[in-house]
Amino acid sequence: MEVRLVSDLFKALLVDIGNSQIKYARVNDMSDLTDIKCCQHPEELTAYISSVNQVLVSSVGHVTQVEELQCLCERLNKSCKVINTEAATLGIKCAYEKYQTLGVDRWLVILAAREITQLPVAVIDLGTANTCDIVINNQHLGGWIAPGFSLMRESLLSNTQKVFVDTNMPVNLEIGNTTENCVNYGCLASQTGFVVMAEKYLKNKYDDYFVLVTGGGQNSLSLQDNKKILFFPNLVLRGLFRLI
């Protein structure tokens, strides 16, 4: 068996288990957070786990996936730290009285956002569900939860008789002239409105602010020309990075 020196190992494997897919990054420093990979099952991480010093994992997905990852780490004799939402972390206070019920992915993007900007901020994660969280100074005010793009589309298909869909992902917001395209652009318009309304909320209350957007749905938003809306590959992993 190949023996690796501790110094040859990466600092950590960061794992974000969402409701659609597992995202992960093997990191030594922040720059490694641009190389993000996806998989469906924890055992696909075996080779990566062997090459790091420790694993940090956050999960809002099925509990069995965390258990599988923990077993894998035990078998490979690697430490596995499961991150949960706290009442306060790094000086940032959670809005929820029952803080344990706030999705840990939301908590981690809040920690990442606070490191990116000290201004009033809305941090938005366009995933299976779309979430928005507002952070002013070191206080999380709370936020919104809405269906993500695929959930919106699937819900239309399952709850109507004459609406049918395809699996295309729209690149820009256009006007649809087929049922499938009306659904795709309608769901995209709703998803874009989620972001636009977060900015409107901040604009009405604060002189300056940022809206940070992350998650699988970020690529289709036609909001790139808005200097107040910034895009990041995966702020959940960036929040985990702060906790290494």
Ligand SMILES: Nc1ncnc2c1ncn2[C@@H]1O[C@H](COP(=O)(O)OP(=O)(O)O)[C@@H](O)[C@H]1O
């Ligand atoms: N091009 C796209 N346009 C709009 N939404 C998208 C696009 N690609 C992916 N998505 C959305 O992103 C979701 C997956 O994003 P991800 O952040 O990995 O989810 P999760 O963290 O919930 O597992 C999909 O369910 C889909 O709704």
Ligand SMILES: CC(C)(COP(=O)(O)O)[C@@H](O)C(=O)NCCC(=O)O
């Ligand atoms: C809203 C979420 C499902 C989003 O998860 P995702 O779409 O990224 O898989 C997750 O943050 C969650 O399970 N939240 C628990 C409820 C709450 O945050 O109030």
Ligand SMILES: [K+]
């Ligand atoms: K997510």
